[in-house]
Amino acid sequence: MEQVISTHGLTRLFGETVAVDHLDLTVQRGEVFGLLGPNGAGKTTTIRLLNGILRPSAGEARVLGMDVRTQGNEIRRHTGVLTETPSLYEALTARENLLFFGDLYDLPPAQLKQRVEELLEEFGLAERADERVGTYSKGMRQRLAIARALLHRPLLLFLDEPTSGLDPLAARRVREMIQRLSHQEGRTIFLCTHNLAEAQLLCSRVGVIDHGRLRALGSPSELARELWQGVWVEIDLRGQLSDQLAEVLEEIPAIQSHSFEDGRLTLQLKDEEAIPEVVAALAARGGRIYRVAPREHTLEEIYFRIQGGG
16 A cells, blocks of 8 residues: 555654654555654644654655655645644634635635535535634634645645544544545544544544553554453353353353453453353353453553553
């Protein structure tokens, strides 16, 4: 697959403060990649470096095949950026904002006008398109900022908290848009968010960054396998764990750990071959088994395990 972003030892210092610390990262074309971390971890600085807005203190990075040190202007012609606190001209209307920014991208007037109308309609702003942005709610401003980032149909889209301030329906539409841009149009999305459930839904891979250093990189399933050894299985018993069933958990050597909550038995097994043995033993002791399924660790569990030093 084609690499859209590639960094090697990318570092940025502000005085003696290390904002980004020897970042090694690749992002593939058409991928939704999530960069996760607390405030001040280096996410925004990374976006600025990758767009050629900030100059690296050390290391190198190429975006869309271009060098961030020398080709920042050209890179920004092909990227769209939504910052966490997007800047819009409050004295202008939504339509005027989009026409102004589209003109900065040198979009032909006829094409720009049509594109503006498409985006106003898509983001539910058409009815209030000629009202000043200063009268808009936070959610409306966020939708307009996303529309601005999409004006020139960028190949690579950087989104910093894209659903912040949006109501559930608007947030859902943004998530669907991200999936469409990636899966149907082959565009690459670089997503920074604190919404871990949203990141799990959208991202094929994630990186966890803290104090400027990348602490983990991979798909959620890959990271889970690294953090939790063995095979994890959830068994729905819909009742209490009787003494007879508890004895089974102590008798089978392949069971490495177990927990029981709300009628669900969670087991850590040595390997998959132990699953039939466990199910048969529970049934033989009177256990009523309603469901057996893999135990998928959530991205939230993965994130806090990494940040907690797990």
